[in-house]
Amino acid sequence: MLVDDEPDILRLLEITLARMNLSTLRATNLADAYELLRQHEPDLCLTDMKLPDGNGMSLIEHIQTHYPTIPVAMITAHGSVEAAIDALKLGAFDFVSKPIALEKLRDIVNHALQVKDAGDDAASDQLLVGDTPAMERLRLQIQKVARSQAPVHIHGESGVGKEVVARLIHQLSPRAEQPFIAVNCGAIPADLVESELFGHKKGSFTGAAADKPGLFQAAAGGTLLLDEVADLPLNVQVKLLRVIQEKAVRPVGAQQEVPTDVRLLSATHKDLSLAVRDGHFRDDLFYRINVIAIDVPSLRKRREDIPLLATHLLQRIAMDNGSDAINIDTAALTKLCDYDFPGNVRELENILARAHALADGGELTIDDIQFQTMGASEITEHHAKSDESYPEEPPHVPSGRIDLSDVNGDLESFLNTIEREVLDQAMLKHRWNKTAAAKALGISFRSLRYRLKKLGLED
Ligand SMILES: Nc1ncnc2c1ncn2[C@@H]1O[C@H](COP(=O)(O)OP(=O)(O)OP(=O)(O)O)[C@@H](O)[C@H]1O
Structure with a gap:
């Protein structure tokens, strides 16, 4: 359905869509658009902003309320960034500005029509386990934003x-066949962030031995998740803002900008508005990346999901270890359901991985479920202090604590169990902040990730 009061534009849109073998309905005002929607429920709506009897924004709202599965895109006046962002916030999946670039128009239409199928995909149930109302709402929100091109900020x-939410947005989007790249902004040394994100030219700084594409180039056509975005240095924030505005990146040392087509997602556990208030995050960048905000609820606010999650995670752990699936008995489940999980699903996963490694029978019992003794407030306190309090003493292993009979002829597994325990404790102490945990252990971020994966503590 095309909604515009300018005959020339309507004609141009009709011809373009006809060449794509699509038939169109046209409306020149809001009243006609409402009537066409009622009669035909079209597959897609393109609407102008200014209409004789009102504003295209009202149409977007109307569609969101009464026909939430119909994708709608807005045609905005050239340079009207605020209007475009408002349209995205109301639920438009994209916008095209006048004068209309036909290639962009074709892309938008293709994207919108592909997404209708992707919305039916069962992927969302497989990845994002949970059937509480909060999770159902989250799933709906994800399906809706998947079709949009707007930047999404995920908080929790x-x-x-x-990251699961970000992957799902990508998988349900028309970009699903293209790369999904997640980068932890806090894990890259400050002086390398720019080159990691945008790439560099040979010789642009010491160590730049060859041209190197950045993550924006690597994610071309797909989705880039900037995880821990609050940790981006201020100078890189300015550059990122420009990339979003210009849809082009300039590698370090390059003269020219290179066009980029990337869907940008960002995430953080910090409160970005506070970071803005404290001057650590630019408000213009906040406005741009926070067009659509998604809040992922903590596990203690959806405790009813714990049994389902526990079963799912246990299956995954067993599969990763090449062992048979193991059940969990009722008392053990009740113990889990009563716990607060300051580290959320990752903590549940770690507890189960440890329990799985230590369990002797085919069922986890209450004794296999062990929580760390630190409470949530202590963890937060440790987290706050963690930057200044890395141990400087060499590691000290108390003698006599290791019982040789526990090795049981398998040193490798025994050492893995100890390593798992150490990593677990470091992650818990640093509230699942891998950068801080790696620093505390005196290993690189990369090495920590490798070890977590190796020991089945992370995907
Ligand atoms: N609803 C869920 N269903 C299944 N697995 C989940 C769910 N939520 C989280 N997980 C699992 O929990 C672990 C942590 O999830 P994830 O890395 O997405 O969290 P995060 O919020 O991005 O963490 P961080 O703040 O440390 O970046 C992963 O192994 C993930 O697969």
Whole structure:
């Protein structure tokens, strides 16, 4: 359905869509558009902003309320960034500005029509486990934003599943066949962030031995998740803002900008508005990346999901270890359901991985479920202090604590169990902040990730 009061524009849109073998309905005002919607429920709506009897924004709202599965895109006046952002916030999946670039128009239409199928995909149930109303709402929100091109900011405590949400947005989007790249902004040394994100030219700084594409180039056509975005240095924030505005990146040392087509998602466990208030995050960038905000609820606010999650995670752990699936008995489940999980789903996963490694039978019992003794407030306190309090003493292993009979002829597994325990404690102490945990252990971020994966503590 095309909604515009300018005959020339309507004609141009009709011809373009006809060449794509699509038939069109036209309306020149809001009243006609409402009537066409009622009669035909079209597959897609393109609407102008200014209409003789009102504003296209009202049409977007109307469609969101009464026909939430119909994708709608807005045609905005050239340079009207605020209007475009408002349209995206109301639920438009994209916008095209006048004068209309036909290639962009074709892309938008293709994207919108592909997404209708992707919305039916069962992927959302497989990745994002949970059937509480909060999770159902989250799933709906994800399906809706998947079709949009708008930047999405995902907020939630550590370990709640922000990256899972980002992956799902990508998988349900028309970009699903293209790369999904997640980068932890806090894990890259400050002086390398710019080159990691945007690439560099040979010789642009010491160590730049060859041209190197950045993550924006690597994610071309797909989705880039800037995780822990609050940790981006201020000078890089300015550059990122420009990339979003210009849809082009300039590699370090390059003269020219290179066009980029990337869907940008960002996430953090911090409160970005506070970071803006404190001058650590630019408000213009905040406005741009926070066009659509998604809040992932903590696990203690959806305790009813714990049994389903526990079963799912246990299956995953067993599969990763090449062992048979193991059940969990009722008392053990009740113990889990009563716990607060300051580290959220990741903590549940770690507890189960440890329990799985230590369990002797085919069922986890209450004794296999062990929580760390630190409470949430202590963890937060540790987290706050963690930057200044890395141990400087060499590691000290108390003698006599290791019982040789526990090795049981398998040193490798025994050492893995100890390593798992150490990593677990470091992650818990640093509230699942891998950068801080790696620093505390005196290993690189990369090495920590490798070890977590190796020991089945992370995907
Ligand atoms: N709803 C869920 N269903 C299944 N697995 C989940 C769910 N939520 C989180 N997980 C699992 O929990 C772990 C942590 O999730 P994820 O990395 O997405 O959290 P996060 O919020 O991005 O964490 P951080 O703040 O540390 O970046 C992952 O192994 C993920 O697969």
